[in-house]
Amino acid sequence: MVTNKAIQEQRMKGYFIQATKDILKGEGLKGVSVRNVAQQAGYSYSTIYNYFKDVNDLVFVCISDFQQECASFVADQAQSSAPGIDRLKKLVVGYVNFFVEYPGLFELFYLAKVGDFGHKEATINVINSSLDAICEKEWNYCIARGMVKAADVERLKAQLRYMVIGLLLLYLNRRFPASYSEFMNQLTIQINAILGSETPSGQTVANTGQGGPLVQNSLISVNIK
Amino acid sequence: MVTNKAIQEQRMKGYFIQATKDILKGEGLKGVSVRNVAQQAGYSYSTIYNYFKDVNDLVFVCISDFQQECASFVADQAQSSAPGIDRLKKLVVGYVNFFVEYPGLFELFYLAKVGDFGHKEATINVINSSLDAICEKEWNYCIARGMVKAADVERLKAQLRYMVIGLLLLYLNRRFPASYSEFMNQLTIQINAILGSETPSGQTVANTGQGGPLVQNSLISVNIK
DNA sequence: TTAAAATATGAACAATGTTCATTATATTTG
DNA sequence: CAAATATAATGAACATTGTTCATATTTTAA
CATH class of the missing domain: 1.10.10 (Arc Repressor Mutant, subunit A)
Incomplete structure (x- = not known):
C-alpha cells in the first residue's frame, strides 16, 4: 500500500x-x-x-529521467530513416547530438564524480547501457535480417560506445576538433569505419606484414561493395 | 638574456x-x-x-611534464616487442596502463575543467595529440614498410584515440567493466578490431545489406590471414 | 645606511556542502 | 476542541574552498 x-x-x-x-x-x-x-x-x-x-x-537521481529524454530525442531524429544499418547510424548520430545540445548532461552522465559506487549501481548501469538501450531494437532487427552476424554484435556495440564517448569527451571538454563541422565529419568517418560506409569502392584499411621472429604476419582488408 | x-x-x-x-x-x-x-x-x-x-x-602547467613521463612509461613497456603493428599495440596498451596506474592524471588530462581555452591552446594540444605523439615513430615505420596504407593512418589514429579515451573514461569513472581483467580483455578486443588480430582465420565483421529505397547495400569483410 | 622596489603573507570575503538545535506545522490523543 | 506529540522546515553555524588586498618583510638601488 x-x-x-x-x-x-x-x-x-x-x-x-x-x-x-x-x-x-x-x-x-x-x-x-x-x-x-x-x-x-x-x-x-x-x-x-x-x-x-x-x-x-x-x-x-536525475539521470534516469534524462536517459528517457535522450531516448525520445534520438528516436525522433532517427524515425524517418530506413530500418537497419542506416537507422542504426542515425541513432548513434542522434545520441551524439543530444549531448552536443546539452553538454551539461554529458558531464552528468560521464564526467560527474560518484560518491558511493556500490549504492548507485542501478543508475550507473543506466548510463553504461544508455546507447545500447537506444540501439537495441535496431540491432535485433539487423541480426534477424542477417545484416550483421550475431557473434559480432557485442563487439560492434562496444566499438560504437567507446568511440562515441571518446569523441564527445574530446570535443566537449577539450575543443577537439575545434569546429562543429569537423567534429561531425569525424563522427561520420568513425561510424562508417565501424558499421561500414556506402562508398561504392573497395579499399584497404590496414595491411600489416612484418617479420619479427615469433609474430605472424597479418593482413587485414576491408572491402566495401 | x-x-x-x-x-x-x-x-x-x-x-x-x-x-x-x-x-x-x-x-x-x-x-x-x-x-x-x-x-x-x-x-x-x-x-x-x-x-x-x-x-x-x-x-x-603540470600536463606537459606528465606527458613526458607518460611517454617514458610507455616506451619502457613497449621496447621489447617487435617493431610494427605489434609494437603499436603495445604502445596503446602502455598508454592505457599509465592512466590506470595514475587515475588522477587521466582526470587531469581529459576530465579537468579548463578555464580559458584560448590561452591554453598549446597545452590542450599536448593532451589531444599525446597518444599520437607516442605512436608517431611506429606509424611512420609501418607506413615505410607498407604495413598500413598512408591514406588510412589518420583514421586509424583517430579510431585508437577515441576508443582508448572512451574505454578509460568508462572504466575509471563509471566502473565499467567492473573488473580490471575484463577491462583489459575489452581493450585487446578493441585494439584487434582496429589494428587487426592475429587469429589465423578470416571472419566477417559486419555484413549489411538492406533495401531502403535510396540506400545502397554495403558489405564489409575483414580478412585476417 | 637609507630609500625604494619587489615579494611574501595572513586577514577577510564570498561561496560551497553539511549538521543540528530550534521553530513551525501536522497529527494524534484525551 | 484542546493539549500533547510527532513530523518537517528552517537558518544559524562550521569547515573548506578560491581569491583579493593591505600590510609586513625582504631584497635591491642609491
Missing part, C-alpha cells in the same frame, strides 16, 4: 529533482548548488537534506 | 609545480587545493598568486 506520507515524500523529492534538472540542462553541473536548487524549488537549502542524503544523491 | 629575476621566478614556480605534481599523482585533483600545495611547497597560500593566475593555471 502507498501511504500518504510516501506520496508526499515523492512529491517533495520531485520538486527538488525538477529544479535540479532545469539547472542541469541550462547551466550544467556548476550551476547546481544546494542553495540554488532549494531556491528554485521554493524551499530552504537545508530542507533538501530531509529528502536526499547529499547533493550528489540529488543530482544522480 | 636570462635575468636573475627570471631564473628565480622559474625556480619558485617549480616548487609549486612539483608540489602540485606530487599531489596529483597521489590523491588526484581533489587533493589539490591552493593551501595544500602551498604547505607542501613551504610557502603561504597567497604566494601562489604571485606566480600563477589561479589554481587552474597551476594545475594545467
